[in-house]
Amino acid sequence: MGFEIIPGLKAVYRIDGEEMKKVVGEDVKIDLVKLRKFLMENFEIGKEEAEKLDMGDFLGFAMILDDLGIALMGNYVIFVDALKTNWNKVLEAFQEALIQ
Numbered sequence: 001m002g003f004e005i006i007p008g009l010k011a012v013y014r015i016d017g018e019e020m021k022k023v024v025g026e027d028v029k030i031d032l033v034k035l036r037k038f039l040m041e042n043f044e045i046g047k048e049e050a051e052k053l054d055m056g057d058f059l060g061f062a063m064i065l066d067d068l069g070i071a072l073m074g075n076y077v078i079f080v081d082a083l084k085t086n087w088n089k090v091l092e093a094f095q096e097a098l099i100q
Contacts, residue, residue, distance in 0.1 A: 002096035008084030010068070015039075015075040028079055039072050060094070062087070074098045 003012050003024055011025030013032070020032040028035075042061065050058035060073030069082035073094040080090065 002093045003078070006078065006080060006089045006093050007086050008069075008081035010079040010081060012079070013077045015077065020077065023076075025079070035077075039070075039077065043072060062090070 003009060009025060011028050012023040013020045013028070014023050015036060018033075018036070020036050022028075042063075043058075046061050047058040050056065060071065062069060062071040064070075064082045067082050069078075069080040069085055069087075069090075071078045071080070071087075071090050071094070074097070076094065076097055078090055078093065
């Protein structure tokens with residue numbers, strides 16, 4: 001799917017309804033139920049704010065917690081080492097995955 005181009009990749013998960021299913025990489029030591037809810041809440045906030053600011057379609061977001069980078073776009077969540085990654089490669093991988 002193209003995720004292998006991401007330096008510092010830890011894992012890729014796919015949101016499937018109420019679950020997050022691992023696509024590739026290591027197990028993430030986070031409560032996935034709580035994480036999915038948190039990500040969806042923040043996605044909705046971002047969507048509302050983008051609409052208020054007339055920014056067009058809101059496609060996703062990224063955040064960094066300590067040295068863990070988390071990016072959400074479509075129904076994919078990518079976990080990376082935030083210090084080792086290239087965020088342009090993260091976007092390229094998202095584009096490839098979402099086009100398929």
